[in-house]
Amino acid sequence: MAVTEFGPMVVKPGLDVMDESTPEGKIVHSAWKGVTSEKTGPFRVYWGMEVESPENLWSFFDFESVEEHKKFAKEHGIHHVKDFDKVFERSVFQKHLGDETFPPTAFKSPVTEIMLAYFPSGISSEAKAAATERIAQFKENGLNKCADVQAANFGWAVEHDFAVPGEEGKTATALSLLIGWPSIDAHMRFRETDAFKESIGLIRGMEGLLRVTMCHVKCKTIENEKRKAE
Known part of the structure; x- marks a missing residue:
């Protein structure tokens, strides 16, 4: 069942993770470029700041299944996000949307x-x-x-x-x-x-x-x- 992993992460105060020219922006952009360069990585990544709560960065990852996502995260994903503690305070939640919404073209x-x-x-x-x-x-x-x-x-x-x-x-x-x-x-x-x-x-x-x-x-x-x- 195709799924989209999704959830918001709280950015540390004063950081601009959407600007690739900043140190924090480089960390996030490099991570997403890294996971999408893997043969078993997500089909695509969407990410952006929430307008209403601009400290929240929402990210969405299209995978073939929940199992594929978990396997990738364990074997490869963890290495691409190793510097996230420098940028984010915490993850609010990390869940999956089912195949009814796949692919989420609205993004x-x-x-x-x-x-x-x-x-x-x-x-x-x-x-x-x-x-x-x-x-x-x-x-x-x-x-x-x-x-x-x-x-x-x-x-x-x-x-x-x-x-x-x-x-x-x-x-x-x-x-x-x-x-x-x-x-x-x-x-x-x-x-x-x-x-x-x-x-x-x-x-x-x-x-x-x-x-x-x-x-x-x-x-x-x-x-x-x-x-x-x-």
Whole structure:
């Protein structure tokens, strides 16, 4: 099952990891260039700073499976990130998006909206299917009526142990929606349209919904040339 490893890391204060001319930027860029130069490395890497919380660097890695990712991380990946303690304070989480969202084309847009809808870890298959259908309807009735939407990918995370933001000690699984926009302003304009206002209830009314988070990221991309033929 194809997956995308993803998660934010907290950058140490005063560092600019997106500027390759800085020492910290060189560490991050070299790491991503390194992992995408390996034959068993990720197909591609997307990374960018979160607009709403600019201390968070989000990174996304496309792999053939969770097992492939874990094997690569153990055998090769650890060597490429050996200097990350000089740049990052901590990792917020490290999870995987399932094959429904693969490949996550929304990250190729100038701005990607990342929505995570959290549900109880023990959510039933029926409730899961119902939530998926409501997201699909939101895409059909809302997003597809907006000419500014460049891509939209949605699907469930593999893991069921997400920490729920604002709910200490509570764990959950997550349904993701990734939307590619030309700009943040384009997203904000969409929120004022009838298409959005008439369809957003499909998300807010999902059975078992614990919390929804949303942020924007402006991603860079590196492709693994050695895996393009796969």
